Amino acid sequence: MTFREDGAAALEWAARYLERVGELPVLAQVEPGEVRSRLPAAPPESGEPFADVLRDLDEILLPGTTHWQSPRFFAYFANSASEPGILAELLAATLNSVAFIWRTSPASTELEAHMLDWTAQLLGLPSGWHGHIEDTASVSTIAALAAAREANGGHVVVCSEEAHSSVERAARLLGLETRKVPLDAEFRLDPTAVDLADAAALVATVGTTSTTAVDPVPLLADACEAADVWLHVDAAYAGSAWVCPELRWSQEGVERADSVVVNAHKWLFTPMDCSLLWTRKPEALRAAFSLVPEYLRTSDEAESLSDYGPALGRRFRSLKLWAVLRCYGREGLQVRIRETVRLAEQFESSVRDEPGWELCAPRRFSVVCFRRDGSDGENEAIVERVNRSGEAFLSQTRLNGRYVIRLAIGSERTTEDDVRRAWDALRAAAAG
Amino acid sequence: MTFREDGAAALEWAARYLERVGELPVLAQVEPGEVRSRLPAAPPESGEPFADVLRDLDEILLPGTTHWQSPRFFAYFANSASEPGILAELLAATLNSVAFIWRTSPASTELEAHMLDWTAQLLGLPSGWHGHIEDTASVSTIAALAAAREANGGHVVVCSEEAHSSVERAARLLGLETRKVPLDAEFRLDPTAVDLADAAALVATVGTTSTTAVDPVPLLADACEAADVWLHVDAAYAGSAWVCPELRWSQEGVERADSVVVNAHKWLFTPMDCSLLWTRKPEALRAAFSLVPEYLRTSDEAESLSDYGPALGRRFRSLKLWAVLRCYGREGLQVRIRETVRLAEQFESSVRDEPGWELCAPRRFSVVCFRRDGSDGENEAIVERVNRSGEAFLSQTRLNGRYVIRLAIGSERTTEDDVRRAWDALRAAAAG
Numbered sequence: 049m050t051f052r053e054d055g056a057a058a059l060e061w062a063a064r065y066l067e068r069v070g071e072l073p074v075l076a077q078v079e080p081g082e083v084r085s086r087l088p089a090a091p092p093e094s095g096e097p098f099a100d101v102l103r104d105l106d107e108i109l110l111p112g113t114t115h116w117q118s119p120r121f122f123a124y125f126a127n128s129a130s131e132p133g134i135l136a137e138l139l140a141a142t143l144n145s146v147a148f149i150w151r152t153s154p155a156s157t158e159l160e161a162h163m164l165d166w167t168a169q170l171l172g173l174p175s176g177w178h179g180h181i182e183d184t185a186s187v188s189t190i191a192a193l194a195a196a197r198e199a200n201g202g203h204v205v206v207c208s209e210e211a212h213s214s215v216e217r218a219a220r221l222l223g224l225e226t227r228k229v230p231l232d233a234e235f236r237l238d239p240t241a242v243d244l245a246d247a248a249a250l251v252a253t254v255g256t257t258s259t260t261a262v263d264p265v266p267l268l269a270d271a272c273e274a275a276d277v278w279l280h281v282d283a284a285y286a287g288s289a290w291v292c293p294e295l296r297w298s299q300e301g302v303e304r305a306d307s308v309v310v311n312a313h314k315w316l317f318t319p320m321d322c323s324l325l326w327t328r329k330p331e332a333l334r335a336a337f338s339l340v341p342e343y344l345r346t347s348d349e350a351e352s353l354s355d356y357g358p359a360l361g362r363r364f365r366s367l368k369l370w371a372v373l374r375c376y377g378r379e380g381l382q383v384r385i386r387e388t389v390r391l392a393e394q395f396e397s398s399v400r401d402e403p404g405w406e407l408c409a410p411r412r413f414s415v416v417c418f419r420r421d422g423s424d425g426e427n428e429a430i431v432e433r434v435n436r437s438g439e440a441f442l443s444q445t446r447l448n449g450r451y452v453i454r455l456a457i458g459s460e461r462t463t464e465d466d467v468r469r470a471w472d473a474l475r476a477a478a479a480g
Numbered sequence: 481m482t483f484r485e486d487g488a489a490a491l492e493w494a495a496r497y498l499e500r501v502g503e504l505p506v507l508a509q510v511e512p513g514e515v516r517s518r519l520p521a522a523p524p525e526s527g528e529p530f531a532d533v534l535r536d537l538d539e540i541l542l543p544g545t546t547h548w549q550s551p552r553f554f555a556y557f558a559n560s561a562s563e564p565g566i567l568a569e570l571l572a573a574t575l576n577s578v579a580f581i582w583r584t585s586p587a588s589t590e591l592e593a594h595m596l597d598w599t600a601q602l603l604g605l606p607s608g609w610h611g612h613i614e615d616t617a618s619v620s621t622i623a624a625l626a627a628a629r630e631a632n633g634g635h636v637v638v639c640s641e642e643a644h645s646s647v648e649r650a651a652r653l654l655g656l657e658t659r660k661v662p663l664d665a666e667f668r669l670d671p672t673a674v675d676l677a678d679a680a681a682l683v684a685t686v687g688t689t690s691t692t693a694v695d696p697v698p699l700l701a702d703a704c705e706a707a708d709v710w711l712h713v714d715a716a717y718a719g720s721a722w723v724c725p726e727l728r729w730s731q732e733g734v735e736r737a738d739s740v741v742v743n744a745h746k747w748l749f750t751p752m753d754c755s756l757l758w759t760r761k762p763e764a765l766r767a768a769f770s771l772v773p774e775y776l777r778t779s780d781e782a783e784s785l786s787d788y789g790p791a792l793g794r795r796f797r798s799l800k801l802w803a804v805l806r807c808y809g810r811e812g813l814q815v816r817i818r819e820t821v822r823l824a825e826q827f828e829s830s831v832r833d834e835p836g837w838e839l840c841a842p843r844r845f846s847v848v849c850f851r852r853d854g855s856d857g858e859n860e861a862i863v864e865r866v867n868r869s870g871e872a873f874l875s876q877t878r879l880n881g882r883y884v885i886r887l888a889i890g891s892e893r894t895t896e897d898d899v900r901r902a903w904d905a906l907r908a909a910a911a912g
Contacts, residue, residue: 051498051563055491058567062574063484076586080782083590091598092809098564101806105571112587116576124584129576131483132530135490139537141569141751141800142494144548144561152556154508155544158515166523183615184793194653213771214792221626221768221790223655313793319573320795336653339645350512358653358790360646361616361745363752368573374533377524 054098061102062134066117070461073438074118076111083112114441119461120470123443125257125285125415126458129319136371137319140364147362150350157353160366164324166373170381171290171310174303178330180353181365183321185284186214188309191325191357193218193249195307195332196278202248208237208263210256212282224248234410235261235447242271249278252305254298255286258445258454259409259417262286265301273304278332281305284323288315289413291381295389298412306332315414315458317384318372322365330356388414388457391467395455398471404478408447414457417447420478424451433477440470486530493534494566498549502893505870506550508543515544546873551893554902555875557689557717557847558890561751568803569751572796579794582782589785592798596756598805602813603722603742606735610762612785613754613797617716618646620741620757623789625650625681627739627764628710634680640669640695642688644714656680666842667693667879674703681710684737686730687718690877690886691841691849694718697733705736710764713737716755720747721845723813727821730844738764747846747890749816750804754797762788820846820889823899827887830903836910840879846889849879852910856883865909872902 086108115121117128147153147160164179182188189212193205205219209228219226227247232238235256244250250272252263265281272279281302287310289295302308307327312318327333338355354360376384392414399405399418409417419427428444431453435441445452455470518540547553549560579585579592596611614620621644625637637651641660651658659679664670667688676682682704684695697713704711713734719742721727734740739759744750759765770787786792808816824846831837831850841849851859860876863885867873877884887902 051567052491052495054563055495055567055570056488058570059484059487059491062570063487065574066483075583078586080582080586081590083587084594087591087594091602091805093811095809095812096806098567098803098807101564101568101803109587109591112590113575113577114584114586116578116584117574124578127576129573131486132533134570134573134576135483135487135530136533137573138487138490138494138566138570141561141566142497142549143545144559144566144751145545146548146556146745146752150512151507152546152548154510154512154546155515155541158513158544159519159541162516162519170523183795184791186790186792187619190653190790217769217771217790217792220771221622221654319576320578321793337649339649339652358618358622358649359616360618360649361753363615371530371533373523374528375530377527379525380527 057099057102061105069115069117070119072115072118074115074120074441075435075438076114077438078112083108117461119459119463119466120440121459122455122457122470123441124456125314126456127314128317128459128461130317130372130376130460132371132375133317133319133368136368140367143364145364147364148354148360149346149352151346153364156364156366159370160353163366163369163373164326167312167324167369168326170378171287172296172299173308173326177326177328179324179326180356182323182325182357185212185282185309185311185323186217187358188323188325189214189280189282190218190221191333192280192307192309192327193222193224194336195327195329196249196280197222197224198336199278199329199332200248200276202246202277204247205249205251206242206244206247207251208253210235210258210261211251211253212257212284215251215282235259237263237268239264239267239271242268244271244275244277247275247277249280251280251282254281254283254302255413258447260286260412260415261409262298262412269301269304278306279304281308284309284311285314286413288312289385291378292385295413312369315385316372316381317376317460318369322369384460388462391462391464392416392457394464395467395471408452416455417445417452419450419452427451427453430474430477434473437473439473442470489531489534493537501547501549502551504547504550506547506552506873507867507870508546509870510544515540549893551891551895551898552872552902553891554887554889555873556888557746558888559746560749560891560893562749562804562808562892564803564807565749565751565800568800572799575796577796579796580786580792581778581784583778585796588796588798591802592785595798595801595805596758599744599756599801600758602810603719604728604731605740605758609758609760611756611758612788614757614789615753615755617644617714617741617743617755618649619790620755621646621712621714622650622653623757623765624712624739624741624759625654625656626768627759627761628681628712629654629656630768631710631761631764632680632708634678634709636679637681637683638674638676638679639683640685642667642690642693643683643685644689644716647683647714667691669695669700671696671699671703674700676703676707676709679707679709681712683712683714686713686715686734687845690879692718692844692847693841694730694844701733701736710738711736713740716741716743717746718845720744721817723810724817727845744801747817748804748813749808749892750801754801816892820894823894823896824848824889826896827899827903840884848887849877849884851882851884859883859885862906862909866905869905871905874902
């Protein structure tokens with residue numbers, strides 16, 4: 049293998065993929081087991097050329113790939129890995145730093161802390177908070193709830209019925225109970241229904257997964273402060289919107305949180321995985337996680353970010369965030385976030401203006417919840433028809449007991465034409 | 481930005497780095513805070529060229545980098561990210577798949593399951609076990625212990641005094657107690673001292689961090705079976721050795737474990753992060769983690785690997801393992817593992833033959849534990865002198881109350897000359 053030649057082939061593959069991803073069916077058009085059935089049952093005895101890996105990537109894996117980078121990926125929280133972020137992952141893998149203590153990777157440890165400060169500035173979060181990166185919001189939530197348990201000894205996690213499932217998963221892992229609070233008419237946590245008895249933490253969501261509703265954080269902060277309960281804000285998706293001043297209304301009260309998570313890999317153009325966790329109480333995270341064995345002791349007076357979460361080994365994740373923040377700058381991020389919101393507004397208008405369709409929740413950011421007049425089954429059939437066509441990929445939720453279609457925009461590659469094509473495909477599917 | 485031009489520059493940077501990494505000081509020669517002090521206090525307002533990122537990578541980050549890819553990185557468990565693995569990370573970031581359920585990335589989900597089967601074949605593990613990838617052994621251990629708690633309801637985790645610190649961290653996270661078993665004369669868990677009362681799990685280590693000792697797994701499996709206790713085997717480092725038949729003596733009894741972790745990013749030439757977790761009881765992992773909310777429900781009859789661990793979002797980690805297994809094959813892996821063991825044997829001989837130095841633990845794989853006659857302080861000073869010189873990077877442990885130097889070999893780039901240079905540096909440092 050020659051690294052330069054094989055690397056040039058890999059880079060060319062990546063470049064062509066990004067050029068043509070819009071032409072590929074968005075949802076993988078395969079049945080379960082189909083990819084595996086095309087792979088050899090046993091690994092090779094002798095080494096094969098890297099070119100064979102690229103060939104099989106095209107022939108075996110690509111037909112089984114759901115294209116998250118497609119401009120018509122509108123499911124879940126759509127996102128995109130930007131080009132600077134992708135290239136930074138090549139560099140991170142080349143360095144292969146493992147930052148479990150400061151001296152094993154000073155650059156990675158300090159760049160991570162610094163990028164969390166930069167991002168806090170971009171998002172308008174309070175200065176002086178402690179920030180580090182976890183792989184996913186699920187793990188950031190585990191870290192925050194473990195700190196909450198350490199800080200106040202409660203054994204209940206309070207959140208709304210629309211909180212992300214990772215909150216209940218994290219609570220279960222930690223041996224905590226989950227107490228779900230009912231919603232108000234706009235799918236926000238109803239603050240009048242909060243019971244904080246025995247609570248370790250309350251998780252408020254800014255941008256729920258179903259509808260991107262924003263829980264009333266200021267009122268919840270009041271309640272948490274009065275009861276000495278840890279306030280964790282899950283802004284995994286919507287937090288990136290705070291780079292735009294006109295969307296910072298959704299940040300009200302967040303400055304009073306004990307911890308906040310924002311996933312840069314969701315709406316900040318950074319490749320998976322890059323979940324940003326800030327806290328005003330780093331000592332509680334350290335109390336939950338720090339444990340330094342003999343073989344990791346050093347005389348360095350520098351903090352180790354592995355003291356703040358479950359994993360000891362830490363990949364150089366901040367490098368890609370650095371590349372994105374450098375190459376896009378505040379203005380570039382604002383332009384891209386605003387464009388996704390503008391496209392969502394346009395789609396919302398299309399649905400509002402079309403007889404036989406209805407909007408099902410207030411649109412706050414870049415996600416639209418809607419449905420066609422008719423049964424749940426008819427709506428589900430519409431979504432499945434569009435998804436199976438490969439033209440666009442959408443997902444669903446359930447609101448007030450009804451099946452609701454979600455169209456989420458988050459890719460920097462999505463254009464007006466892509467959104468129009470999704471809308472055309474939906475109407476065609478509805479027409480049968 | 482043009483992806484092809486910037487990509488070519490990034491690739492050239494990576495190629496040159498790998499060519500010259502052996503000439504750079506292995507341990508970063510900076511003080512805490514030095515890297516941060518050179519970074520701008522605020523992020524840029526407007527986007528900057530990617531070339532500026534590469535420039536600052538050289539000028540600001542590289543002096544603060546501890547070079548894990550250096551052939552003279554001998555600390556902790558030395559490892560190396562191979563070239564096929566590095567290029568596969570570029571491809572994974574390009575695809576940016578997020579495999580939280582099957583349909584969001586069939587190729588990633590199925591390749592992951594398939595690569596765990598391939599690796600099980602290479603390592604001689606039982607067929608039919610369920611395998612998936614976590615980021616680190618810390619998180620794999622959390623998953624295994626959560627499953628154990630679910631399976632039998634115990635509240636104690638039993639392990640040796642030399643078990644990795646992540647076991648105690650995981651137990652603490654899960655609200656379990658840790659009960660440490662004393663060691664025998666060769667730093668293995670003493671099976672006569674095991675008390676499994678109220679135990680959820682026993683963690684046996686194959687290749688402890690301090691000395692790479694191998695716990696007596698067959699006897700521990702007997703005890704666990706009799707007491708209905710989950711047996712988790714931590715083979716994070718040494719498990720890769722099982723690709724060589726002559727090292728498979730250390731696998732005895734592992735076929736009776738309930739779960740086993742092997743880190744491909746430790747000694748299988750795969751970039752961080754790639755921790756392989758197998759279990760014979762996948763239903764216990766699912767019971768601990770599965771929770772499917774409405775917005776993730778599908779009619780697909782296919783398993784989601786996020787049901788087996790704490791994180792919901794999952795990066796396409798199997799792609800790099802696939803590239804490594806394809807490009808090296810069984811023979812290529814064997815050649816590389818054997819060479820690191822051979823070099824460790826050579827170093828061991830050098831220490832044995834040199835008056836004034838002693839070996840401190842039996843060498844089982846590619847790690848040598850030794851010390852210079854003299855005080856702990858003198859030995860610590862030797863290590864610090866070598867590390868500060870940049871010539872090689874070693875770490876330490878404590879055995880029978882004494883400071884012990886560890887030299888770990890795991891990089892495919894390490895040669896006889898590199899090991900000799902480390903030995904020369906140690907002797908020079910000892911001579912003052």
